[in-house]
Amino acid sequence: MTKRQIKSLACIAVVAATGLGAAAPSAADSRHVVRPGESIQEAVNAAKPGDTIVISPGTYRESVLITKPNLTLRGAGARTVIVPGAAKRSANACAQAGNGICVMGTEKATVDGVRIRALTLSGFKKNGIWATRTDRLTVRKVIAEKNGVWGIAQERSTRGVFRGNIARDNAESGIFIANTIDREGGAIDTEGAVVRDNRLTGNRIGVTVRRVRNLSVARNTLTGNCGGVFVVGDETKPWAGAMTIRNNLIHKNNKFCPGNTRLPVIQGSGIVLTGAEDTVVRSNVVTDNVGSSPLSGGIVLFKSFVGALNTNNVIRDNVVLRNGSADLANRDTGTGNTFSGNMCQASEPAGMC
Template sequence: MDTKKLLVPLLIVGAFAGGMYLEKSKVQPVLTSSHQDTSYIGGYDESADKDKGNSKSVVKNAIEGKTHIVEDGDSIMKAVKAANSGDTIQIMPGLYHETVYIDKNDIRIIGVIQEGKRAVLDGKGKLNDAILYSGNNIVVENLYITKYKGNGVMGQAGNNFEIRNNIIVDTGVYGIFPQLGKNGVVEHNVVSGIEDAAIYVGMSDNIHVAHNEVFDSVAGIEIENSRHAIVENNYVHDNTGGLLAFITPGLPIKTTRDVIFRNNFIVNNNTANFGAPGSTVSGIPAGTGILIMAADEVIVEGNIITGNKTAGIIITDHENAPNTTIDPESDPTPDKVMILDNLMANNGYDTIDEAKALLLTEFKGGNPDIIRVGDHRDSCIINRHRYITVGVNDWAECNFNNTDSVDTYLLDEPVPAREIALEDKGKVAYLGICTGCHTYSGRMIGPPVQIIQALYMDNPKGLAEYIAKPIKKREDYPEMPPQNYLDETTRLAVAEYMLKVRN
């Protein structure tokens, strides 16, 4: 019997049941004419578009504001500027070419879907970002975003966010990227064609990522330097690597821990790696289902992991991971990794030479489901006899077999809005924006902060000017996108902070 053929219908049926399967050929923008019958708009309820039984909510606006309607041909950013806390911006189906920056609290950006037609934000391959938010209590929903160079939706130190029901295609570095936020939901999105991570959670806490489909990207869903995250019921296929839990050295927050990967479909993640040369994700071998690098307390449970040609699960420390530098303040060892029952089949059928060599050290052959390399502490596994493994012979037997008692790590009450004092503007902008592409000493999308410090030394004004209008300086790094949506005071503050920061 061909196990792979047997599993394909199962996967499709299961993904439909979870509400997350879309054929690639059908994920296309559909436009309508600029003339709209808006007579019913006042009664439009965006919550009707959600499956309330599956959705999580963290945004509870203290005040109910007014609704701003953006018609095809109007400016979304103009509506944002006119909005006050508590307001909703409804975007009618049409074509929009702009970057939207939200630096206010309690704003909802809701695309109105009419007969399958959505509001389409098209960067034309020229604009860097579609939606940037630094406000708290932000909702971004029902949009189609494509052809941006940097990010589809990026959060910059905003708490209590909901990003759902968006289709994001070919937006450069990241599709959905909440950075330095607390208490957030990323669900029911379809994201593809991303050169780093389709969904990337960076330096954040209390996050729920569920019911998304991510494909044709280097990394599917990545939890990096973050804590208390659940990633569940996602369809992750045809990426280079499916699910990632990383500690990236050189970032200001040094830990990743308390992460649950459960009930996901992780299938055929064999796409050739097209990440930026030298970046952390460019070291992921094609055919990786789940990759855990130095992260602690990661539970892998109830997933269907099939057809990943290198391995179903790889666990590594920093010493054995490519394209990483050692950070003396980061623990390089993955501790307390817990592998529970997962359906694993047809993995490791075309694995890399390093994996074959590891198998030989344990006098094993076959196609590896689970590979562990480097140091580790206090990890466990159940039903290990079901899998072909290497490096886990000394792991204990886990004393539990499910996480049924854990529904979510989202907080019962919203996190208070982040109040940023003038003297902290530079630090918050650095953490929320710059560290998305720059570590202190290692390589990410952009050069290390140490190199930037050497170039500008005592010239923060020159760095601030570069931040607003960057030019390509190095062939081995992509061109930096302009950050001119930041006001002049913030640009100077972040330049001054970046030049004095030390790891």
């Protein structure tokens, strides 16, 4: 052995003895892998902010409650399925409410930066995903199907991103964004929430944005629902609106849904504004939505269930064809609403095409 080799070995020995040669903590140290038969909730409980919970392909019978920030829940898309578990007295609040995954903050502290990606939530009594008092929640490539109320829903929250999801055959809306669901109140500023590139089919309404402001609904495909996109407000200020509905493909939303205490029968509705202001509806393709409801038609302005009017909304540059009873319908007496540059064949009142 040469002097150079001996010197090198001595250096290695010193480094090893002092611990300087130990491997740096791996990124894998912040990953929690859950396999079939294991508990997603236990992994969430053990995780720290910034960690990722990787859910392996399989079926998991449970509900998951997230109350800490900056966690990522990531599955394998259609191969990772979460369904309701057996009723247990010790079940978490999410399971007790009948939801699949809940992200829940408090009035004093929002839960920020949670990411839910690439998994399936099916058959829950209420909602597939339910979020309240969150900031920057991201839901991507999730399948939410056959849930008893909403597929993916959020209230009292800001800067949410809902992108590339599939919400199908849910009893109410596929995606639902609201100020609050348990009392009346003015619209909240979502600070730029995004509903984009989703596919919404077979729901009562594809996308509902209720009493919220400052968001965009863009590049979604909505078909086979009773109604496509609903912007819902009431008389409480600030009103719903100040949002953009653009570049969506909305066609054949002709499923029949009975009315309720808030709305009449829904069938054949493309885009409906009720009690909204300062909303821009542009560059959408809205075709073949046909029904006989007061809300039926391609793009419809209709007073809210408490009589609030639509004001100062802009409907422009849309392709709106073969909708019944009209492509464009202003069934409201609100002021400042404008229709321009739309390709359509029939309007109520006449003259807007």
